[in-house]
Amino acid sequence: MLTNFTIKSKWIGIVLLMFVSISVHAQNSLSGTITSNNKPVDFASIYLKGTRLGTSADDQGKFELNNVPSGTFTVVVSSIGYKTLKKTITFNNNEKLTVNFQLVEDSSQLDEVVVSGTMKEVSKLASPVPVEVYTAKFFKANPTPSIFESLQNVNGVRPQLNCNVCNTGDIHINGLEGPYTMVLIDGMPIVSGLSTVYGLTGIPQSLIERVEIVKGPASTLYGSEAVGGLINIITKKPSAAPLVSTDVFATTWGEVNADVGVRYSLGKKVDGLLGVNYFNYSNPIDNNNDGFTDVTLQDRISIFNKFSFQRKDNRVFTIAGRYVYEDRWGGEMNWEPKYRGGDEVYGESIYTSRWETFGIYQLPTEELINFQFSANGHNQNSVYGDTKYLADQYIGFGQLTWNKVLGKHDILTGVAYRYTYYDDNTPATAKGDDLENNPAITHLPGAFIQDEIELNPQNTLLLGMRYDYNSLHGGILTPRINYKWSSKNNRNVLRLSVGNGYRVANVFTEDHAALTGARDVVFEDELLPETSWNGNINFVKKIYLEGGIFIGLDASAFYTYFSNQILPDYETDPNKIIYSNLDGSSVSQGVSLNVDVDFKNGLKINAGGTLMDVTVEEDGRKYRQLLTERFQGVWSAGYTIKSLGLTIDYTGNLYGPMRLPVLGELDDRPDYSPWWSIQNIQVTKNFGEHFQLYGGVKNLLNYTPPSNSIARAFDPFDENVVFDTDGQVVPTPDNPNALTFDPSYVFAPNQGIRGFLGFRYTLD
The missing domain is CATH 2.40.170.20 (TonB-dependent receptor, beta-barrel domain)
Known part of the structure; x- marks a missing residue:
């Protein structure tokens, strides 16, 4: 019994020694600040690729990642609205690194370029005119034969059928009937009068980049018909x-x-x-x-x-x-x-x-x-x-x-x-x-x-x-x-x-x-x-x-x-x-x-x-x-x-x-x-x-x-x-x-x- 106890104690000691040794060698840390355009990015995610180690930045963009093992790792920094950043960093024993990360805004996610509000390309964020942007991916969630039908999932916009027999229709924006809506392709008012009824059908959806919608009069820039709003394909x-x-x-x-x-x-x-x-x-x-x-x-x-x-x-x-x-x-x-x-x-x-x-x-x-x-x-x-x-x-x-x-x-x-x-x-x-x-x-x-x-x-x-x-x-x-x-x-x-x-x-x-x-x-x-x-x-x-x-x-x-x-x-x-x-x-x-x-x-x-x-x-x-x-x-x-x-x-x-x-x-x-x-x-x-x-x-x-x-x-x-x-x-x-x-x-x-x-x- 004594021999067995001695052997068990010996192995327990070895395991404890290994654990302490690993702990000592794992006391690396990574800290810093995540910014974009010199402004903090709050609650961004930081993790080491291939491991379970990760953390989030605070509301000032600051973060600290502890217990990092020694070695070379890829640090991944991501936040919605920004392009994911990857950087390779090597950690030595007991090293405390301070690295700041600069993220670049990803306009494809949250700040698209729009033209409908001011008739020129500006970021959606910078536009003084509220413009709603819907990408081709949005419409793929419910595929339809035409943009006319696709707009059924846009808030405040409703495709209205006007006849039970021929299914002629128009687009209502905020309750205003179809003739009050101007339809454009690439910013050009190609739909008006007679073609209002059919102008939203037959546009190949595989070629559509996005659809911009302005609700409310846009007559200052686009003239007649843009009373209820406009749809720019x-x-x-x-x-x-x-x-x-x-x-x-x-x-x-x-x-x-x-x-x-x-x-x-x-x-x-x-x-x-x-x-x-x-x-x-x-x-x-x-x-x-x-x-x-x-x-x-x-x-x-x-x-x-x-x-x-x-x-x-x-x-x-x-x-x-x-x-x-x-x-x-x-x-x-x-x-x-x-x-x-x-x-x-x-x-x-x-x-x-x-x-x-x-x-x-x-x-x-x-x-x-x-x-x-x-x-x-x-x-x-x-x-x-x-x-x-x-x-x-x-x-x-x-x-x-x-x-x-x-x-x-x-x-x-x-x-x-x-x-x-x-x-x-x-x-x-x-x-x-x-x-x-x-x-x-x-x-x-x-x-x-x-x-x-x-x-x-x-x-x-x-x-x-x-x-x-x-x-x-x-x-x-x-x-x-x-x-x-x-x-x-x-x-x-x-x-x-x-x-x-x-x-x-x-x-x-x-x-x-x-x-x-x-x-x-x-x-x-x-x-x-x-x-x-x-x-x-x-x-x-x-x-x-x-x-x-x-x-x-x-x-x-x-x-x-x-x-x-x-x-x-x-x-x-x-x-x-x-x-x-x-x-x-x-x-x-x-x-x-x-x-x-x-x-x-x-x-x-x-x-x-x-x-x-x-x-x-x-x-x-x-x-x-x-x-x-x-x-x-x-x-x-x-x-x-x-x-x-x-x-x-x-x-x-x-x-x-x-x-x-x-x-x-x-x-x-x-x-x-x-x-x-x-x-x-x-x-x-x-x-x-x-x-x-x-x-x-x-x-x-x-x-x-x-x-x-x-x-x-x-x-x-x-x-x-x-x-x-x-x-x-x-x-x-x-x-x-x-x-x-x-x-x-x-x-x-x-x-x-x-x-x-x-x-x-x-x-x-």
């Missing part, structure tokens, strides 16, 4: 795009979408980027049993090409072009092209052909002077039952801007000119008692100036003024003012803005209901331009927590007051749409909040909500605007399992009740929509750096609107409707609710649950 630079990018997916409903992008060179000084998008849906489905297609059938192709020219002193010259052709139809299930335009079988068939070109050329001068230009042509051949709508539109736009920095003043000034030609077969382009054809031609010259004043590093003031002369309506002045304050560490940013907007309306190009033939169109007076005043308060806060957790808060309050607003009146007479300038006022007001949370373990959550009130006051009566929700919520949650190369995305939206256009007092359909939600889930698997396979389920809850959304779908030509001498519907045993055929009672898509599967291939 930024395409990739040819020199920075992948050599080949492919994205193809299909759904269980039979939809097929293909995006292909190719980068190429023409000689040594010309880089090109070619993109092709093809979408096809040819499978008529009628799950709600109303006799009509639930979803419009489509055959669409879009070709996009962009050139970038290398010039002396890196001056800019890019030019791009796009062509879109679409054949879409919806209607009774037995409709065929031979019935197009007739009154035997009801169908809505639309042929759209559109081309556009746009670019920017920096003049070879010492001063920064740019010439921006765009042109587009749009031909539409549509039939709505036996009602035809034939239209042509051509728009030419040119703009010369000069940017000059004078001390604390960053001045941007310019002149612009827009030419618009519009012709159709409606009363909009007819004159005289004999309705002689009279195409509308509008000249719109304008000039603007803005001065961005850096009062000090924390305070910026932006003053802007624009004057346009509309050849039909005269001069229009649109001023605005923006103010930005940021804290010294840029973790808190406050922006205030007040602006004025105006818009010249053409109801036949903007309101699908005016075309269907289901109601007569009535103009009470000549329509005058709409004007609005908007105020916006925006506060952004960035929070960095221990453990590499980042929280971003973006809160806004908005108020827009309209005068002369043009709203369609569906309610005075259920058989008519009456258009006139509002003899009163309209107000859109509300608050919104976006929350971004990034965890170090790969979980990312983005959620937002907008509470709004859009009301109209006229003749002492106050009421809610049609098809406008009081609440909208969106969310996107993604989790990446790096060891498996697997990402899971859960996206969705939630909408509150909207007031709906019912057909008179006897219409038994609800006046308001219910709460409704569209939710989706997707799983993405990476195979190496170039190939992705993804799939999932859209509309998990299988939500669809009521099956009676189309009034009298069984009698689309009103053959069995009885009218009195005043043109009013007479209730009969066959029509007790005094209804006529009407597809405008629509608030949500009819497409139910469906699976999808796709792949992406990228070659750099």
Whole structure:
């Protein structure tokens, strides 16, 4: 026993001696401060690669890492919003090292470059105008055939379907209807008037770098139509795009979408980027049993090409072009092209052909002077039952801007000119008692100036003024003012803005209901331009927590007051749409909040909500605007399992009740929509750096609107409707609710649950 005890004691002593020896030799330490631009980076992570040793900096950027073994290690320093820094350090016995680390901000994460707020490239943080930026990765969490549908997951932005039959739609921003939103590609206003309806479809998503959204009037810089806000689609630079990018997916409903992008060179000084998008849906489905297609059938192709020219002193010259052709139809299930335009079988068939070109050329001068230009042509051949709508539109736009920095003043000034030609077969382009054809031609010259004043590093003031002369309506002045304050560490940013907007309306190009033939169109007076005043308060806060957790808060309050607003009146007479300038006022007001949370373990959550009130006051009566929700919520949650190369995305939206256009007092359909939600889930698997396979389920809850959304779908030509001498519907045993055929009672898509599967291939 004694011998055994002696042996055990001996081994215990050896183990203790080894432990003490290791402890003595492990008393190395590393300390220092982590900064960026001479400012501390709080709660950054520091660890030794290949070990379990790590720590976090405090709120002053200081850190201390103890018990470091001797040897050579790679020290990794990381923080959300900054590029990860790696440095090799050798530790000797009992050495206390002091090393300071300087991190570089990573604009690709939190501080993207934006152009929409001030018409020039600035960091999102520095912009005095609040600009929301959504990268291509954001939209990949819920792949769709077009940007129009992708915007359903952006807070305060809602794709609105305007027809149950042909699925024509527009984009609502903060409750304001589609015509109040300007759409741009690479900063050029190529979408307006007739093309507003279709301008967001057919843009190859494989070529999209990011989407910038400004909420509220931007008329000082962009002129007419930027009343509710603007959506700027930024395409990739040819020199920075992948050599080949492919994205193809299909759904269980039979939809097929293909995006292909190719980068190429023409000689040594010309880089090109070619993109092709093809979408096809040819499978008529009628799950709600109303006799009509639930979803419009489509055959669409879009070709996009962009050139970038290398010039002396890196001056800019890019030019791009796009062509879109679409054949879409919806209607009774037995409709065929031979019935197009007739009154035997009801169908809505639309042929759209559109081309556009746009670019920017920096003049070879010492001063920064740019010439921006765009042109587009749009031909539409549509039939709505036996009602035809034939239209042509051509728009030419040119703009010369000069940017000059004078001390604390960053001045941007310019002149612009827009030419618009519009012709159709409606009363909009007819004159005289004999309705002689009279195409509308509008000249719109304008000039603007803005001065961005850096009062000090924390305070910026932006003053802007624009004057346009509309050849039909005269001069229009649109001023605005923006103010930005940021804290010294840029973790808190406050922006205030007040602006004025105006818009010249053409109801036949903007309101699908005016075309269907289901109601007569009535103009009470000549329509005058709409004007609005908007105020916006925006506060952004960035929070960095221990453990590499980042929280971003973006809160806004908005108020827009309209005068002369043009709203369609569906309610005075259920058989008519009456258009006139509002003899009163309209107000859109509300608050919104976006929350971004990034965890170090790969979980990312983005959620937002907008509470709004859009009301109209006229003749002492106050009421809610049609098809406008009081609440909208969106969310996107993604989790990446790096060891498996697997990402899971859960996206969705939630909408509150909207007031709906019912057909008179006897219409038994609800006046308001219910709460409704569209939710989706997707799983993405990476195979190496170039190939992705993804799939999932859209509309998990299988939500669809009521099956009676189309009034009298069984009698689309009103053959069995009885009218009195005043043109009013007479209730009969066959029509007790005094209804006529009407597809405008629509608030949500009819497409139910469906699976999808796709792949992406990228070659750099």
